[in-house]
Amino acid sequence: MKEIIKEENIVYKKSVVLTDKDTHYCPGCTHGVVHRIIAELIEEMGIQETTIGIAPVGCSVFAYDYIDIDWQEAAHGRAPALATAVKRLMPEKNVFSYQGDGDLAAIGTAETIHACNRGENIVMIFINNGIYGMTGGQMAPTTLEGMKASTCPMGREANHDGHPLKITELIAQLPGTCYVTRQAAHTPAAVRKTKKAIKKAFENQMQNKGTSFVEVVSTCNSGWKMTPAKANDWMVENMFPFYPLGDMKDE
């Protein structure tokens, strides 16, 4: 092994912007991948000293434990409000919020829509796994029709539980947003595309273009009660048709 582990043979390294702390995420969870992407980008773009992250409530509440930058931990759904003030008061900094579906599309809908509509010059990263992971798999606003969750054990029924919310499509209509895209992180190719999207989002901020919004359609193996591989397949078959990948807006 020693002969193989040489500097010239290394094709991939952990970003120095990722801390050494073991993550608390379940195996197969998308959060770890997206954290890695963000850390790599911060390193590659040389913005570790100027980036401030706003962490959500939910599974990624401890995002600040893993990415080595300054962070603020927001109350449930309020990350866009925090990001608004941080950016307005420190316009030279790079500010991003990192939020799940319950955070961004349920309790924080008002903050999300109004920050985007004001065109706050920030990056919003939205992890959509269609379920409340941290609290044990309850229905999210993005839970698909027919999809089972602990608060819709027979499957979501639109007549009773309401329709799944395409918040990203809503946001794309707002004039304050400059870039709205939906990506995934289930294959190496998808990971590369998501990284490119988040990079563009940060570049937009540096160019003062307005709000950039990157949704990452994700899995929750524990909440969905599937193996990681099965969850990925299920996502491709069921989530992607309702939440199609691609750019919705790029101005």
Next chain:
Amino acid sequence: MKEVKLMKGNEAIAHAAIRCGTDGYFGYPITPQSEIMETLMAEQPWNSTGMVVLQAESEIASINMVYGGAGCGKRVMTSSSSPGVSLMQEGLTYMAGAELPCVVVNVVRGGPGLGTIQPAQSDYFQTVKGGGHGDYKLITLAPSSVQEMADFVEDAFDLAFKYRNPVMILSDGAIGQMMEKVELKPQKPRMTEEELIEKYGDWATTGKTKNRKRNIITSVELASEEMEQFNNKLQAKYKKVEENEVRYETFMCDDAEYLIVAYGSSARICQKSIQLARAKGIKVGLLRPITLFPFPSKPILELAQRVKGVLSVEMSAGQMVEDVRLAINGAVKVEHFGRLGGIIPSPGEVVTALESNFIGE
């Protein structure tokens, strides 16, 4: 040279905020305090001092903007009135939990619910007993004049940063709306980023530089033992506030046989009541708490031990009277007089309450 102007209490808050070097104001309109944001918007301080002024989509958003700004070590504030301040309770408990400094002005109106837009003091419990969830306190200043509305903004910021804790200026619709002369302080510069990092760089999110660990503003701690330790630290801080920051004023207490305790608008009315009572031969004095937390318990007890009775006058059903009773602890009879729902008591009513509760016996 002194600059004396005639203005509303709400306007005084706005001018004082600009002049004391506030970095940001985030708010949402509600009567009877909308002039605070209106004045700020009209003054356009972003052109003169660089101060950010932003109308948020709700009180929830505005207090969370305050959280974000405070997390960066900036001097940030908001203002609202009772129903709006109820919406801000989430943000306030988070800020107390994250030990963030900020100034919140509550120009109180009558409640509960949507209530009335007329002045009241019925948010006392909500302000000094926590308001949101968890064991925390807001340092609370209670102005009773337009001058104090102006002066307390800077005082509140100083206290907020000294203790890294939210500070509430608890005013009411009468003081917010009434016009008086006010002496404004000269313009102070806002803190530069270098000064801010020098002062607050050990905790504020100003960007993680190579010479320090990342700063994290948070209130989450899943381990109960550590959460208890943090709570003990908070309580020790509040004890220090109680030891060092009690502010109050007395009026005609030297020979008093009766004592009135009243703050804010009520205290102004009670000064007149005392003159009326003294004209009738009733020797009564006033203690006006300026800080409601920390409450001036010791001076109240000291005075109470020299009088025959104490009357707490407040525009509520009897909230501060509980703290007066705790302070006095049965040493002398304590009664409450108040009007509710936005009614300001008349000086004569207070005298009648004094007579019926104490003199007639």
